[in-house]
Structures are given as structure tokens and as C-alpha cells.
Amino acid sequence: MRREDIFMDLIGELDDNYIALTMSHPKRRAIVSVTRNITFVQPVEVENNVSKRELRLYYITRVLGMAAVTFLIVGAAVLLIMNWDKIIVRDPDTPPVVTTDVTTVTDPSIIDQTETGYIDAADWGITMEAVSADTDGVIIEIRQSGGSFTGQIKYGYGFTVEKYTNGEWVQEISQYGDYWEYELAPDGTNREYWTYGKKLDAGKYRIVKNFVDLRAPGDFDIASGYAEFEISGTNDIDRFEQITDTSMPEPGISSMYGSYLDFSSPWKIKVSHILLGMYTEQRERGSEWVKNKENIPTPYNLYDSMNLVSFCRDLDISWESIEENVREWDGSVSYPAGTPKEEYEDIERFTEEELTALRNGDAETIARLLASEYSIVIGENVFSPEWLYYHTIEDYRAVGVTPEMIAEKLPLYEDTFIGKDIGTDMADESWTLFKAKLESYIISGKTIPDDMLGEWSVADVTDNAFSEQEFGSDNLESLNKMLDSLGNNDVKKLYKQAYALCTLTERDYDDLSNDNLLKQIYGDFQYSSERAVLLDISGSAYACSSGYLWESFVSAYKSVFEDDYADRLIADMPCVYHYGKELYYSGVTSTLRVMLYPEYTVLKNTNDEIVIREICYNIDYETKEVTDEVRYVNENRFVKTSDGWRCAYFGINDTKKSSDQITDTSAREYTLNRIDDPFGDHAFEILENAFYGEWEIAEKHEPYEEKLSLTYSKDAFYHGMIVVSGICETDEIYAIMFSNGGAGGALVIEKSSPDVMYWTDAYPISADGYTISVGDNIPGTYINRKAEVPGLKSGELSELGKKKLFNIYGKKFEDSFNELLEKDKSEGIYFDGRTVYPTWKDIFRFGEATPYLGTLTDDEVRILMPYYYEDDSGNATELYAEMWFSKYYNGDWGSGTNVSITPDASGLKINGKPIPNNELEEFDLDAMTGIVFSANNKTIKELNNFLESIDNKEIVQQYKRAYVLRTVAFASDDVAATLVDDTGKVVAVSTGFTFESVMNAYLQVFKSEYVSDLFADLHFYRYGDELFCAGVSVSTPDCIIEYVFNSPDDSPDLAVFAVMGYAKDEKTGKKTDEIVLSKDAIFELSSVGWRCRHFGISDRTQ
Amino acid sequence: MNDEKIIELYFARSENAITETDKKYGESCRKTAYSILGSHEDSEECTNDTYLKVWDVIPPQRPTKLGAFVMRILRNLAIDLLRHRTAFKSGGGYCSVGYDEIAECLPSSESVESTADRNAVRKAIEKYLSSLPRDKKIMFMKRYFSCCTYAEIAEGLNMTEGKVKMSLQRMREKLREHLEKEGIVI
Missing domain, CATH: 1.10.1740.10 (RNA polymerase sigma factor, region 2, helix turn helix motif)
Structure with a gap:
């Protein structure tokens, strides 16, 4: 028997207690809870007004005191208790209850306890009182006194909570429970804490519980009791009052798990661990102390948080007694076998150094020695991740947390808080915001102090612009000649400066860098990586530090151009930004024009105005015909102002102008007619309209048709290549701001003319809005942000693609889609044990790949992603990963992910009922091989005999596997469905195996490039998860078979099997020389073992 | 009743x-x-x-x-x-429990020296299970006793499927380590 079978058998032999767990009912989510076997806890004196916290402490310390599993820790405002369902405090004087004989047959344990009983529990002398309640749970006290019950009063963990709404009690929560496992003794009192399983709003509520009067097993009555309570507000009001970053949502880490302590506690667990003995001695004061400490959110001071030192100091307890308890505790700790060290090391005994520091109250040393590894230590202050979470980066600066400190912790947080470990994951949104905040602070740490920033100089760029390489010596000569003719040295200089500034973005953007300073600050910096960068809302970098003062950049422009014109030029530049006092810039898409030569004509030359016509003959690479010459004509104007000569207009930057548009200053507007209906004003509708509406070019001013194709934008949008950063509007227009790679732009639609859309070149971002320039006649339009694109992050543009699908296919499809993505969370796409592509969730979340729609029919959606599978020798096979959705007759959608060799573009239709995906078999190649080669027939026997003679068993095994895969039909015994073509002819039949398992089997045996051929050859089809096959069979002529194996000495990585068939002599039946069959199989040794590159078969018919 | x-x-x-x-x-x-x-x-x-x-x-x-x-x-x-x-088709695989998954629970034969009998193995598994919190015990038993899918377990325990999967993976690794430590060979 195989090891796996033995293991599974052993599991079946485990103790009844474990097997009983398989019938466990869902547990309630609860921050604090206890197991049903709570009765092992010794009775304690019940006090009035016992708080939830006290109960927690009691049980934690109680259990700790009993040296049970020891991860139950008092932390700062958090208690970690595993797997407890309920807290119950029993009356110490409860007498045992004796059950009577069996008299009835109905078992109360099968009754839903949330169904209200017909008898009032008060009739049995049961009263319920809510001692205290908050948004998470309620403490109720259940008393029994008098009444007319006849047996044993019991109750379970089911309950309902009702809210008083409009004069009626409306059920808010129904907690199912079907075991009556707690007993209420006559004249007894039980006090319990029940968690609702969700947060309740303020309001008036009552909790309803059922009780049974159990006379004997099966003989009982049911009654209901209730207790009213009010919730006045949320628990977190006080806490959030002291949190400065109120924009942060709840982190979402469950306090059920240890990572919550990593997140919230500044200290190692052992410092926060208040032992039973200590606490019970200080019961009343301790309760008050706990309450006070709980009111301090995110404490960072030793004395503000709950720990041994603050406990000792605040309650005036001698350290000696604390230390005595601690040492005693340390000596008694034992750990269950198999507990990983990392899970308990934090509550190991204190070192002598630590105890000395604690004894001396040396806060700084304590902080150094005993701060949690997740916390940041500054002197005696210790800042937990929770503190960082709820505070702003200004707060960080104020307390001395540096960007370097954050940078050091961030990888640790990433490992701990986003689901690497069980139960530790922070909510996606919370983590995204937290990480963005931390990263923005890290980046801010790289910013250059203002006093180091350099002055940006026009002279530098002028020199560069007129270098021989950039401008050409002949052209410079021509220019100089014209400028000399002006007789105006100011304009001569200005002309060159204006040209240089207007063509700034045409050249290498590193021209904008203060290289010396940046090298000094960042070392060997790289664009957008080493130096400080600006991030967009998605966290993507869009501009980097230049090392120059922004004002010096603006001043440089204003020293050349008239002020308004300079402002407009800068606003129009797609690549410059300012952050603080520094100039930041991004790369831009060059127009890829190269000027061949210019012609100049001086149109006007007076004392206060000079106009120069410039005709540039360019090569335009955008036309993809480099021989094309395109003529650009500009009239460049210079005027004399009170500050001296300035350029009033310089046309060279109007790169969209063509020769026939000299006077058309709307040249940069693209006017498109829309075919479909106008849209509303909702952001998504605007996007939907912009990217999915059908548009056609109605009018154009440019020869660049490809650039105007909105098909491109739709695809790019769907595939996440275009990142939409916001929806803007003025009274007149909507604008969709987007970036595409390093460039940006806006799609602009006039409200008065919703059938026309403009695509502007670029946009600069300002602090609270955008400035866009739609056409030359519009000197910049300032617009305020209307909406962020909902849920859109970098690379997540496919979200909109998804939404499009959701719109088409409805809510059930959306649920199915999201469920599939969620399911795919922890699974990548694997082949041969290697990950070849990330999860679909990552694909959609991070845009790691570009999926596209395969099939879109009424009842089928397939999203495909091409990728390459590379074997160890580097041979790549193009494969497709696929998400598929198939609509069932009842409107539900089935879904799954597949890796597919041949995406089903065949147009075949399903006939019959396919096997549900969850009932498909995984193809087991080795099992199949074992069966085939144990067959009792002559061919197999002969083949086995031959194979036994070969020493290399690995090759033999691969040969056997290949033989099976090449010769055995895959049709299942019971053909559930068939694939048929348009004529109804059956093309393939159901195999009952998952497509992926079969394909993996092929990849284990054959070289990957051969697999594609084989799959096509074998006529395999995928439908859902299932492999459909043409039903191949192999026939061999009646002949004498001889087998040959050869592994050439000079090629040890090659092995060849040959099968020769010789015709039989009709009379004697003996072998003749006539060869009627010849086939071979070639195997190669690669680093992953032997793989077959060819396996010949004699005759195969479908 | x-x-x-x-x-x-x-x-x-x-x-x-x-x-x-x-x-x-x-x-x-x-x-x-x-x-x-x-x-x-x-x-x-x-x-x-x-x-x-x-x-x-x-x-x-x-x-x-x-x-x-x-x-x-x-x-x-x-x-x-x-x-x-399923002897013919898949050689006896378990419905939702894969071979790889079970293999992760079993000690590698190179890493141990002694062999234990079936009873000892069972006890070792029980010892390991006894060290687990209740949720994890349920997870383990639902998976390997009842062959529940991850989704079914997740639903029962109010967890995400990913958590269940991750948790089970860790449990398998820990169990293997535990069995190896106990000198078990299956």
C-alpha cells in the first residue's frame, strides 16, 4: 500500500474526539471567547459589574495559571485568545443536577435555538439582565430563582439579537446553535459575554435566548428569555479622537490572531504580560488601571501602555514581587510538543539584562531591549505599527521617526501584515493606504534640502540645443545669418533661447537634471528609482527630482518670454512639476521629428516688434515613412516690453501644426463623432462612454490617423495600459485625465456637445486640480477634480474592463468573477512544479499581464492570457492561461481557471450534459501506466520483456509513460457529453479528466514544444475544466515485432527506441524480411530528466 | 434522540x-x-x-x-x-485531497533513522493534533478525514479559502517535521 493510502487510513483511525470535530458547527467570530469545555475552570466568586476586560483577564490568567497552552497574552489593549467560543462564569455553589429517565423521543439538540420558544422563561424563574454592552458584545447575567421547571435547565450558544425599530423588535442577528451544553443551576447565576459577530450601531436592542427544561434526554420543554440593552455609540470614539490620520480605515487585522499584537503592541509580549497572581491581587484597582490604559490609543510611552513596568509603577507595587512572579512563571512554562520556537520565543523567560533594566526602570534600555521587532524605538519611546498606521507623516517627523527607520520596517510589515502567515492579513484597502503612506514618507526622505537646490539656467539648454548634433552646423549658420541681419543682439540671443526652451522636451529629458547635485545626493542615481519621485494616486512614479529650484525654472522662461506666454508654455509642458521648491520632471514621448533644414524670413523688424517666419522641413517618423518631408511654418514674434525684449510667440513648440494650418490655431483639437447615445454625468458613465462608445473620425487636422484611433484607447484601457487618474469637469466640459506610460493626457468632452471628444496632448497636475489646454485658442483651462476613478489603481484599469463585463452579464456574473479571483488568491499557474505566471488576482490588481477577451457570447465568457512556458533548455511554447465563465440554465455562472494549449476557437458546440468541474478526475499518469503495463496480452508482455532488458530504468519509465500517452484512448467509460461541429458530427467526446492534469502529464514526458504538436494531432479540446478527445485508437498490423534500444556512446544524453514489424510468412507464420512497421521514439536527457522529443506510432485512426 | x-x-x-x-x-x-x-x-x-x-x-x-x-x-x-x-482512471486519488498534499504530511525517508509501527504513527499524529487550536484541528480533520474542499472548510469556519489553504499547508509541514522528529517512517 502506498504511503499516501496509509496516511489516509491512519487519519480514519484517529481518536473519536478528533473525528467528532468533523461534525463541528461553524463557530462565531468573536474577539473573546472560551471553549465549551469551560467547565474545567474552577468556580470563582461572581462580582457585580464584572467587565469584559476583567473576564478576559481572568480567563487568560486562569488558563495561564493552569499551564495550559500558553499563547494567551495580555497585550496593550488587545488580548489574544484562541478558539474560545464563550465566557461563562459559574456560580460556585451550583449543585449537580441529576437527569431522570428517558421518556420521550424528540431530541432538543436538533432544534434551532434561534427559534423562539412558546414558554416565557420567567415561568421557570429565569431572568436575564444585560450587565453591560458595547458594539461587539453584551455581558448578560442569567439567574434562576423559584419557578416551575421540572428538570434541568440548559441552554446553548444560539441566540438572536433584535433591534427596537419604529416600535417593533426587528431581528438584527441570528446566531445558530444546536447544542444545549450549558446548564443553569437552581438558584444559580451565570454571567456570560456573547459576541454578536459584527459591530452593532447605536440603538436599543435585546438579546433573546432559549432554554430547555430537560427532564431526560428527549423529554423537555423550551422557553425564551430576553435581556434589553442599549448601545450609545461606537467603542472607538475615544480612540479616534486621539488619532491624527482619520482618513485611515480600520486596519482589518483580526484581533483573534497573533499578528494583531505585532501590529498594535509596541512591546514584546513578555513585557505586556500581566500574570494572574499580580492581577488578582490588585483586582479592583487593576480593573480601573486596565480601563485607563485602554483609553490611550496607540501608546508609545512605557508608562502609557499596559506592561509590567507601568503596572508596577501605577499601582505602586514593589518590583520585587513582580520579579518573583515573573521568575516563577518563567520556570513553569512548558510548551506543547511540536510548537515552533518562533511562536513562543517572545514569551520565553527574561534575560538577566532585561530584568535589571526593568528593575531599574531604565526606560531607554527597556525600550532598546524589549521593544517589539515591529516597533520603532526612539529613545525611550516605542512606536508600534498601529501608531504609524493612525498617524500622519507630519507626526512621524514630529516624534523623530525618520524615513530610514520606516524603510527598514516596511519589508517586515509587508511580510507580516499582508497574508503571508495565516490569519494575519490586513484588509487590502488598509494595506494599500498604509503602504502608500509609509512609502511617501520614505520618498520624502530623499528630497533635497531647499538650500542645496541649484539655479536652472537657460544658457545650459541653449548651448545644448544648438550643438552640431542637435541642430546641425549648416542650419546654425543659416540661423545666425538671419539673426545677424536683424541688427538686434537682444533678439538674436532671445531667438536661440526661445528655440531652446520650446524644444526642451524634444530632447533628452536628462537635460533638466542638476547631475552634479543629484550624484552628490543619490550616488549613481537612475531615473525614477534612486532619486525622489512623485507618485500618482496609484503609487506609480510619474516625475523625478531635478535638483533645481522650481522658481529658477520659471524665471528662466520669464526672462525669455512674456509672462503670460511663459506661464502658458510651462503649463503646456507635459513633463514639469514642482514639489516643495524643487523642479520635478518626467519623461515625455518625443514627437520623433528631426529637422532637416529651416528657412527664415524676417516679416517685420521695428523698434518694438520683430516677426520672423520660420519654415522647417522635417522628417516625420510618425508617418513611418522617413522619406516624407513635412513642412512646418511658424511666425515667431518678439516684442519690446518694459523689462526689455521678450518673445511673445514662438511656433516651434506647436508641433502639431502642419503647413496648411498656419492660421488654424485649433490645430490640436481632434473632433470625433460619436455613434451611440449621449451619456450621463456619473464618472463611470463618462469612462464607459469614452472607452466603450463607438467613435469614428469625422474631421481631422492631422495626417496621423493611427494616433486618432480610439480602438487603441479602448484596448489600452481594458488592458490596463492607460491609467486613468481622475474625472474632472468645469461648467463646460468633462475631462478624463489619464497617463499612458510616461506621457499623460486628457480626453475632453464638451457638455454642450457630447458627441464630440477631444484628445489633448498632455496635462500638468496641480495640487487641487488640473490645467489642460485643449487648443491654441484656449489659453489653459483650470478645472477642479470631480472624482477619482473608483477603485482604480495602477495597472488596474482592467477594473473598468471588468465592470464592463459586469454591466453586460449582471450581478451573478460579477459574483462569480470576484469569487474566482478570490479563490485564485494563493494559486499561481504552475507547470512542472514551476510557477510560470502570477495569479489572476495579481494580474488584475497589478496589471502584471495583459489579458484579453477570448469568447463573449450570451452564456460564455473567456478571458485569455498568453504566456510562454520555457523548458530548461530555453525552448518556449506559447500557452494560454484562461479564466472561463459558463452560464448555467438557472442563470448561475460556473467559473474556473485553466491553462490551455488550444483555446477553444474551434466553434464546436457541446452536446449532452458536461460533467461538473468539481466531479472531474485528475489524470494519474503513473496509475494509468501501471494498469496498461500489467495487462495480460501478448504485445504488452513482449514489450515488458524487452524493457526489462534495459538497465536505465528512468528511460524505461519515461518510455512506458510516453507509450501510454501516445496509444491509449482517453474516452471515458460513460461519455457524458460530446463536442459536435456545425453539421452535428461528433468531433470529440468527454474523457472525465481535467484538461490541466492531462496536459501536465504530457509535459512530464514530452518536450514542451512537442506537446503543442501532440495536442493538435490528438484533437484534444477543453470544455470547462474537462478534456474532450477525439477518441483515438491505434492499430498495429499482424506481424512479428522486434524492439531495439540504442543509447549512443557518443551521445549519452540521447536514447532511441525502435520498433520493427516484419511480415509473417503466410504458410509458416515465421518472420520474413518484409518490413511492415517501423517506428521510433527519441528521448533526450535534459536537466529535468529524460523527455521524449518524438514518439512514432504506426497507424492511428480517429 | x-x-x-x-x-x-x-x-x-x-x-x-x-x-x-x-x-x-x-x-x-x-x-x-x-x-x-x-x-x-x-x-x-x-x-x-x-x-x-x-x-x-x-x-x-x-x-x-x-x-x-x-x-x-x-x-x-x-x-x-x-x-x-477510481482504480483505473486515477489510481485511487482522494477526491479533493491531492497526492502532493498528502506527501507534504509524510516525513521524507532520508531524514529519519527509525521506523515506527502503525499505532505509533497514529499516536504521533494525535499528539501533533493535540497541540493545535480547535479551529486548526477542525480544519485538519475536515480536510483529511472528511475530504472537504477548502471552500467547504472556509465556509464552516468563517474564514477565507486562502486562509484555510495556507493554514493547512503550514499544518502539513509542521506535521511532517513532527513525524520526522518522532522518528517516524511510513
């Missing part, structure tokens, strides 16, 4: 014993059988076989936990049936 009463019915050879067993445990039985066998027809057959087996062994046996007793019989019958039914 409580377990004790049902067992009394078995002892009294009352056919109501099976009816009551079915009332109380039928749903769990069918669910578990379906998880293993993946077929409603098979799970129904398996459940019925289980009741017959229970009928055969009570008396003389008097199980202290009838539910666990029934589930154990059912599960073992289902596994046997699965192995028999």
Missing part, C-alpha cells in the same frame, strides 16, 4: 435505530461521503452501507460517541469505495 437512546435501540434490534441514526447523522454522513466520492448516488449508497455496518457491530460494541463511530465507518467505507471505483 440522544446517542444513548439510539444505541439502546440498536441493542433492542429495533430498526428505528437506523432511522434515528439517519435523522441525527444522515446529513453529515452524506455530506462527508459526497466530499470523498463526489457523487450523490455513491454517497447515498455509502451511507446506507454504513448503517448496515453499524447495525452489524452494535451490539456487541457500545460506542461512547456514536457520531464519531458512524463517521469513522462511513469514511473508511467511502475511501475504500473511492479506491475501488
